[in-house]
Amino acid sequence: MAAPQVKSSSELTMAxxxxxxxxxxxxxxxxSSLTSLASSPSDPPTSPPALPRHFIATVRSSSSITKVESALSGLVKPNVSTLRVLQSTSNVSxxxxxxxxxxxxxxxxxxGLLSASGMKDALTVNHKEGHARSQKxxxxxxAGVTVPQLEQILREDVGVSADDLPIVVRAMPNTASKIRESMTVINTVEPPLPDSVTELLTWIFEQIGEVAFLPPSLMDACTSLCASGTAFFALMMEAAADGGVAMGIPRAEATKMAAQTMRGAAGLVLDGEHPAILREKVSTPGGCTIGGLLVLEDEGVRGAVAKAVREATVVASLLGSGQKNVNGTRH
Structure with a gap:
């Protein structure tokens, strides 16, 4: 089978x-990024030669159509991008x-979605006029759906042959996608994806934050750290704000201070500062910071946070294998 390639056209369609x-x-x-690219045509190209510029979003209800159109229609610019929002009955088309x-x-x-009548032909043939047949x-x-599971559905339920199998990728963005601060982890596959596909995937998810490629064996741990981690850090932020409130700081100000302090610490680490070095820099001898840190160590906060990540990893793995009520039976 020939190596799969993204079409050479500069205008791809994304559903x-x-x-x-x-x-x-x-x-x-x-x-938003497509609009920025169009407004700076003289800048050196930093994006793949073929980008999605035409978009089709499908949803289950007319109210959802209104919601999606309301959120996105203002971002669609003439001669730059197009968007159609359809009900899920149009999934196959x-x-x-x-x-x-x-x-x-x-x-x-x-x-059920992939097994819809007509989906096999839709997945294996590109119907756009002027475009050669190409792998989608x-x-x-x-969450929890692996690449082998998807490929099995395509082969056994949909009836797609091995030669016609689309390129299948698993990606895991997190809640911060909403503000373009996601940490998206993309599942690597064997054999490796063509460079053109990797470049395209990276570009797509870099529009909502940072991107990492890791093997499937680590996806459950990534789910725990990146997806569940948002809740873990929110709990720590809330606890810090509670401490401030207990000492007299108004709730709104305490929450803002805790959030901004966490953002600042994260920014320093992302800028190259090791967390341990950052902690040491703030901990002056005999000062308030080292006093507070010793309380956290005495209470086992480091171990509890690490254990939470490990536990969530195990639960994610069990849920991914189809088990139910995992949290209610593990202890």
């Missing part, structure tokens, strides 16, 4: 099936037209 909060965030980032298919539906809906890219952001 988002099940365009909820995450789908809206991803499309918002892409549409959307896939037929698309070069890139983003699965944003609930995990339990994946099999399926990007799943469905």
């Amino acid at each position: 988002v099936l099940g365009c909820g909060t995450m789908g809206i965030a991803i499309l918002s980032g892409i549409l 959307a896939v037929a037209e698309a070069d890139i298919i983003l699965l944003g539906c609930k995990p339990y809906m994946v099999s 890219i399926i990007i799943s952001i469905c």
Whole structure:
């Protein structure tokens, strides 16, 4: 089978099936970036030669159509991008037209969505006039659904042959996609993706934050650290704010101070400062910081946070294997 390639056309079509909060965030980032690229045509190109410029979002209800259009229509610019929002009854036609298919539906809906009548032909043939037959890219952001599971559905339930199998990728953005501060982890595959596909995937998810490529064996740990981690850090932020409130700081100001302090610490680390060095720099001998840090160490905060990441990793793995009520039976 020939190595899969992204089409040479500079205008790809991307369909988002099940365009909820995450789908809206991803499309918002892409549409805004396309407008920026168009407004600076003289800048050196830093993006792939072929980018998604035409978008189809499918949703389940007319009220959802209104929601998506309200969120995104202002970002669509003439001669730069197009957007159509359709009901999910149009999934098959959307896939037929698309070069890139983003699965944003609930995990339990994946099999039924891909097994819809006519989906096999839609997935294996590019119907756009003037474009040669080409392998499509399926990007799943469905929690717990692995690449082998998706490929099995495509082969056994949809009936796609091995030669016609689309490129299947699993990506895991997080809640901060909404403000373009996501940490997206993309599942590497064997054999490796073509460079053109890797470049395209990187560009898509860099529009909502940072991107890392890691092997499938680490995806559950990444789910814990990047997705569940948002809640873990929120709890620590809330606890810090509570401490400030206990000492007389008004709630609103305490919350803002805690959030900004956490943002500042994160910014310093992302700028190259090691967390341990940062901690040492702030801890002057005999000062208040070292006193507070010793309380945190005495209370086992370091171990508790690390254990929470490990526990969430195990739970994610069990949920991904189909087990239910995992948290209620593990202890």
